[in-house]
Amino acid sequence: MNADPVVGRAVPRRDGPAKVSGAAAFTAEVPVEGTAHAKLVCSTVAAGEITGIDLTEARSAPGVVAIMTHHNAPAMRIAPLLITLRGASFTRAPVMQDARIRWNGQPVAIVVAETPEQADHAASLVRVSYALAEARLVFDDLKAGAPQPDHVQGEAPAVMIGDAEAALRAADTRVDQVYRTPWHTHCAIEPHATTVAWHDDRSLTMWDATQAITHSQATLAEVFSLDLENIRVVSQFVGGAFGNKMMWSHQILCAAAARLAQRPVRLVLSRSDVFRVTGGRTRTEQRVALGARADGTLTALIHEATTTTGISDGFAEQCTFPARVLYGADTFGIDQRVVELHTPANSSMRAPGESVGSFALECAIDELAEQLDVDPLDLRTRFEPAAHPTTGKPFSARHLLEAYRLGAERFGWAERSSAPRSRRDGPWWIGQGVATATYPYTRMPGGRASVTVSADGHATVRTAAHEMGMGTATVQAQYAADHLGLPLDRVHFEYGDSRHPAAVPAGGSAQTVSIIASVVAATRALTAELLRLTSSDSPLAGAGTDDVELRDGGIYLRDGGAGQSWPDILRRAGRDELTGEGAASPPTETAQHAMHSFGVQFCEVRVHDVTGEVRVSRWLGMFDTGRIINPRTATSQFRGAIVMGIGSALSEETIFDERTGRVLNATLAEYHVPVHADIPPIEVAWLGHPDPLAPMAGKGVGEVGMVGVAAAVANAVYNATGRRIRDLPITPDKVLGL
Amino acid sequence: MIVINGTPHEIAITDPRRSLLDHLRTDAGLHGPKKGCDQGGCGACTVLLDGRRVLACLTLAAQADGRTVTTVEGVGRDGDLDxxxxxxxxxxxxxxxxxxxxxxxxxxxxxxxxxxxxxxxxxxxxxxxxxxxxxxxxxxxxxxxxxxxxxxxxxxxxxxxxxxxxxx
CATH class of the missing domain: 1.10.150.120 ([2Fe-2S]-binding domain)
Structure with missing residues (x-):
């Protein structure tokens, strides 16, 4: 412990100087001796068989080193799915093992050449012919009778409590609507990049832009039948990930091509490859039906969602999760369905499930509030459950009502006009909307860390964790400084390398707490080790780990007792340093309790009367995510998630040609992520009440900030214009009713 | 010759199609300018050409001949950040x-x-x-x-x- 804790302080990012000066080297910039460069050749059809690949011209192009197709690719096993935590893949589709085409954009050849330009040119000379098969591409034709998945993120695909349809029919007031969200693409500004160097037939190093170092290592071990310890994965700086930088075919192909070429190979995806070779967030079609009594109690909550997967994939996006946790109701009818399409595998994208699921649920709540003529925030307070509404578990901490109250005061919600189309400033209609946010607390099993103390009084924490911009190195150093009782500048945090103890993937807003739990275990092992080194004349002689506390750079008996500094213990034992390593305890905190982050999003929009343009003019997000370790980096996480939510609300849509299955807008010019001009000052605030069951009393902050954003915008657009838009994105044509 | 961050660079531009971005990243070894899309859509490659901002991916290296380029590496002064x-x-x-x-x-x-x-x-x-x-x-x-x-x-x-x- 630190007498003057650094947890809770707005400490600047440790990698700030490197990032603002251009010194930070991202994966495509790491020098690797003798590297050749690769380019993918991708299918231009969605389904069928490759009938021929003519490499004549490509082979004779300047600089070509090797070309791999399914004819000469080595046998590679199926990559383990991320959800199993034995790998990091979103798809079980074989990689270049057969002639079958499963989506438009599937790699069918990889060309390796001396320079990237030579690889690009040679790839353009590869001639592939196909026998077309009928492709599953039209969601609307295939959604009827779509099957239930085996599970939704490990939960039951359906939850039926009472007869929700009967309760809906009998309700005094009903909302029964269908909401749609399109396919989204993550669009991290750094395109995926990977470099693989084989050291011999059985060992390799992969530099990769990834958020799953340990699980990429495991994937390569399985795919290439290698021993884990012979695979090193390095990923120091990642230029944004958002759920997409897991294991896809390109890393596997790069590794196979490097073996074929007998030299290191670098593969950097082009921007259009990012859209087509990797997968984004599934489109969704969601029915939400709510039944209420005149007094405003909820008698029926129905949320039925149909999402898509690629062929041979296994990820049912958990859109119905908010409906399972947010509101008390007499009956529930929750059901998820999945349509297999010939598209890239859908993947996790910031707040998978909750972000798009909350769009449907939170718009429907707004519609119900209007029918009941009740303020939408008031109505939500009436639905506040005493315990988890569909599992009955008590919540470890849930302060949503307080968030509603404080958020409403801060935003000035009481001054909102509830009548739609009632406030105007020149050509701009003004409206305000609100929506609730929730995201599950997760601590993934399997994380390890080591803590090394040295005779010069410094400590180094090591784990194979990830820094994609969340502030990992900064916040973990803060936590470790307090936990070890050291000044912050004496604590170092090393990450981004599978040579460090294994880490969980950076996903599910789980990395921070998962690392903390492993640092706790490592520190305990280190303390036990240090106590063993103490001499018999030490005040610590005979003490156990439970008898001591870490403070002031050493170990001391509890309650202000005597002790020794680490340098003292190490010097007397003749050691320069000592390391303790430990595995995080199993995440049992969720066994008996429902643990979630919560929040509420308040939004003001201005909608142009003539053009239908929607501008977000004001935002407040009020969050209940437990204790905050670093207000500066947490604020950026919340804001960043809200920005991505505004993109999903107003502009983002990956368009597939339903005839060919090809992404039509595979560029940053045509897939519209929010720009500076789209984003007003975003105010974020949090309650900061500790969650008693979470390590450090904190819950994840990376994803809950995106939940409810699109709904708050849609509800504000309704308040401004009187138009309900249930189909994202809310583009001017829809606002104008064209 | 291009003056990059104050230093004249005499690196032959062998291919007239080479972008300033590829020239800076590959030939001059400066990875400050980033390649986010290589088609002018993201701005990650922005550098200053004679003091004016340009997208290095949409600028030919040959266009910079005889001119000065400042990348993020050259923004600070005397080793300090700007x-x-x-x-x-x-x-x-x-x-x-x-x-x-x-x-x-x-x-x-x-x-x-x-x-x-x-x-x-x-x-x-x-x-x-x-x-x-x-x-x-x-x-x-x-x-x-x-x-x-x-x-x-x-x-x-x-x-x-x-x-x-x-x-x-």
Whole structure:
């Protein structure tokens, strides 16, 4: 412990100087001796068989080193799915093992050449012919009778409590609507990049832009039948990930091509490859039906969602999760369905499930509030459950009502006009909307860390964790400084390398707490080790780990007792340093309790009367995510998630040609992520009440900030214009009713 | 010959199609300018060519012949960060850091445009000698630089702190 804790302080990012000066080297910039460069050749059809690949011209192009197709690719096993935590893949589709085409954009050849330009040119000379098969591409034709998945993120695909349809029919007031969200693409500004160097037939190093170092290592071990310890994965700086930088075919192909070429190979995806070779967030079609009594109690909550997967994939996006946790109701009818399409595998994208699921649920709540003529925030307070509404578990901490109250005061919600189309400033209609946010607390099993103390009084924490911009190195150093009782500048945090103890993937807003739990275990092992080194004349002689506390750079008996500094213990034992390593305890905190982050999003929009343009003019997000370790980096996480939510609300849509299955807008010019001009000052605030069951009393902050954003915008657009838009994105044509 | 960050570089441009971005990254070994899309859509490759901001991916290396290029590596002075770079850190104007070199270079070029009286879509008066660097002006003029982490508020705050009242 630190007498003057650094947890809770707005400490600047440790990698700030490197990032603002251009010194930070991202994966495509790491020098690797003798590297050749690769380019993918991708299918231009969605389904069928490759009938021929003519490499004549490509082979004779300047600089070509090797070309791999399914004819000469080595046998590679199926990559383990991320959800199993034995790998990091979103798809079980074989990689270049057969002639079958499963989506438009599937790699069918990889060309390796001396320079990237030579690889690009040679790839353009590869001639592939196909026998077309009928492709599953039209969601609307295939959604009827779509099957239930085996599970939704490990939960039951359906939850039926009472007869929700009967309760809906009998309700005094009903909302029964269908909401749609399109396919989204993550669009991290750094395109995926990977470099693989084989050291011999059985060992390799992969530099990769990834958020799953340990699980990429495991994937390569399985795919290439290698021993884990012979695979090193390095990923120091990642230029944004958002759920997409897991294991896809390109890393596997790069590794196979490097073996074929007998030299290191670098593969950097082009921007259009990012859209087509990797997968984004599934489109969704969601029915939400709510039944209420005149007094405003909820008698029926129905949320039925149909999402898509690629062929041979296994990820049912958990859109119905908010409906399972947010509101008390007499009956529930929750059901998820999945349509297999010939598209890239859908993947996790910031707040998978909750972000798009909350769009449907939170718009429907707004519609119900209007029918009941009740303020939408008031109505939500009436639905506040005493315990988890569909599992009955008590919540470890849930302060949503307080968030509603404080958020409403801060935003000035009481001054909102509830009548739609009632406030105007020149050509701009003004409206305000609100929506609730929730995201599950997760601590993934399997994380390890080591803590090394040295005779010069410094400590180094090591784990194979990830820094994609969340502030990992900064916040973990803060936590470790307090936990070890050291000044912050004496604590170092090393990450981004599978040579460090294994880490969980950076996903599910789980990395921070998962690392903390492993640092706790490592520190305990280190303390036990240090106590063993103490001499018999030490005040610590005979003490156990439970008898001591870490403070002031050493170990001391509890309650202000005597002790020794680490340098003292190490010097007397003749050691320069000592390391303790430990595995995080199993995440049992969720066994008996429902643990979630919560929040509420308040939004003001201005909608142009003539053009239908929607501008977000004001935002407040009020969050209940437990204790905050670093207000500066947490604020950026919340804001960043809200920005991505505004993109999903107003502009983002990956368009597939339903005839060919090809992404039509595979560029940053045509897939519209929010720009500076789209984003007003975003105010974020949090309650900061500790969650008693979470390590450090904190819950994840990376994803809950995106939940409810699109709904708050849609509800504000309704308040401004009187138009309900249930189909994202809310583009001017829809606002104008064209 | 291109003067890159104050140093003349005599690197042969063997292929006339080579972009300034590839020239800087591959031939000059500067990885500050980033390749986010290679087609002018993201702004991550923004550098200063004779002091004016350009997208290095849409500029031919040959066009820079005999001119001066400043990348993010050349923005600071005497090994210190520029006040703008310090402000990016202090306002947390980045997360992953990939778009940051482009944002920094773009902001420098933008401040110069404002000082020179180049109007934007939101400028109140076309033909004015100069403009106030309001947050709206900053947002409008910086919209060619995407930040998917959504650090826009911090970036605008950093630019405001550095340039409002004139460049330091």
């Amino acid at each position: 006040p703008l770079q310090e402000a990016f850190i202090n306002h947390d104007g980045f997360q992953c850091g990939y778009c940051t070199p482009g944002q920094v270079c773009s902001a420098i070029g933008m401040a110069d445009e404002v000082a020179r009286g180049v109007p934007s879509r939101v400028s109140p008066e076309i033909g004015a000698a100069s403009f106030d660097l309001s947050p709206d002006e900053i947002r409008e003029r910086m919209s060619g630089n995407l930040c998917r982490c959504g650090a826009y508020n911090g970036i605008v705050a950093a630019i405001e702190e550095t340039y409002v009242g004139g460049p330091r």
